[in-house]
Amino acid sequence: MSQNASPSKVSAKVGTFKHAMYAHKWLYIMIIPGVIYMIIFSYLPMGGLIMAFQDFSPYNGDTMLGAFVHSPFAGLSIFRKFFTGPDFIQVLTNTLSISIANLVFYFPAPIILALLLNEIKNVAFKKTAQTMVYIPHFISMVIVAALTAQLFSTTDGLVHHWLVGIFGRNHAPDIMSNPKLFVSMIVGQSMWKETGYGTIIFLAALSGVDVQLYEAAEVDGANRWQKMWHITLPAIRSTIVIMLILRVGTILNTGYEQIFLMQNSMNRGVSDVFDTYIYTKGVVNGNYSLATAAGLFKSLVSMIMVLGANKLAKMFGESGFY
Template sequence: MALPGMLFFIVFRYVPMWGLLIAFQDYQPALGMLRSNWVGLKHFERFFFDASFVMLFQNTIILAVYNLVFFFPLPIILALLLNEIRKEAFKRTIQTIVYIPHFVSWVVVVGISYIFFTTEGGIVNDVLASLGLAKAEFLISSEWFRTMIVSQVIWKETGWGTIIFLAALAGVDPQLYEAATIDGAGRFRRLWHITLPAIRSVIVILFILRLGSFLDTGFEQIFLMLNAMNREVGEVFDTYVYNVGIQQGQFSYSTVVGLFKSLVGLVLVVGANRLAKKFGESGLY
């Protein structure tokens, strides 16, 4: 039963790692990896000393931190709220409603954003105008770009993120709640002393896994939201790899960018795992 999963990781995760070798080559598709010239750390030096590196790193870090601070806690909070609903029919209805946005593609999400926030006929700006307020350039303003990105992520993925936490909450012994109720504990105290400790290890593990993809801010969403007016705050490593790797054909250079992101994620995962163990959690390994 484990064989399909093992084959998946071998074929799609471990075998492609050989492609990292082209980061140390002037890779030419016609020559292949075996005959392309080796250049050592040439592309790494170019990447770290490039004038755009600081901008890319800053934009990526800011978006990653925003997602971590504003998005990561929301599935936990929503799962706790859903867990307090006693009527199963109502609970299942709410779950279905909040799950649906996950299955909507980013193209549709961005399209909905344009319909709501465009200055020409956008619902939000029409409401602002009716209230006598000035219309806001939500879609092209650099000031609103990060807010729009994080808001889209929250709307699309919060409901889906509750699945693991709800599964963990389902394993909590109901007798603990009954005993706490008999002892006079209110709903908040039961939440604080029983529910949260029960899912603490799950929260820690998911947090560590989240750090592994810390710099993966999402290509498709940001690429669709980018334009000439907000590129200064919106260009991140994912879109940069597409521009230099796919559009300009600089495969070796773009591989360096991807390798850098992976190394940062590895360092964060190892560091967070050690920190979790120091606080008494099991961690990932």
């Protein structure tokens, strides 16, 4: 009986799938451009990861495919060269310094701002404030870097002149060239540019909080702080956990454009991160195998961090990312 029932179940599932495909055919048609984009720009380039295991040179063949075929296999020697190289420890330290600082200071900023915006009762003022804090997200990082250089310039920078007035000319910090202040500058830029836009997800989560919970808390005599701590934060805890998992997964990804624009000869010792290292080795020096190995290492670490953070979240009773 079970053998006779099995084909019928399969055919029923196939029929259900076909019915769902037909019922939602326009939705599937709409995702075709996105699927094609992902295949072309995300999955097909993954074939180039073979360079991490080759002594690759584009001159080993008449075509790019020929270069892949005729480049000698190097095994794990490229990774050994990468891990034992003189730059690995410095690049890893610089990357983790910026990522951990972003995790400690930048990650909570949208949550705090969303909680503050949620407490505003004046609708017109709230919408105006939201619009104002969203604007920096749409400013190009090139413009942000130019504004930073202009404000903190030691010759005519407005903020630098304020610092001179506070600390004196001999003790005023040089934000642009002091290596000790580079991480603070990068985190400050990120917070100014992305904090407002990052509140969108948390404000959406806050909109789903049951109003009756606040009303019941008021009857019990709870003040605003107590309602925020015992109702609002627990209600968006799952959203915070998911965003934290995603943030932990990008711990080795500090963003190439921002670091490259703010990098100079004075702060290069603390500003060389994996993104700039890959660019320098791969594009500038033409060492494609080493750059690919570094990129693959970043991806593997990101995957491990996401899986580990998700597992840890489930251990503490959260739903996790999947």
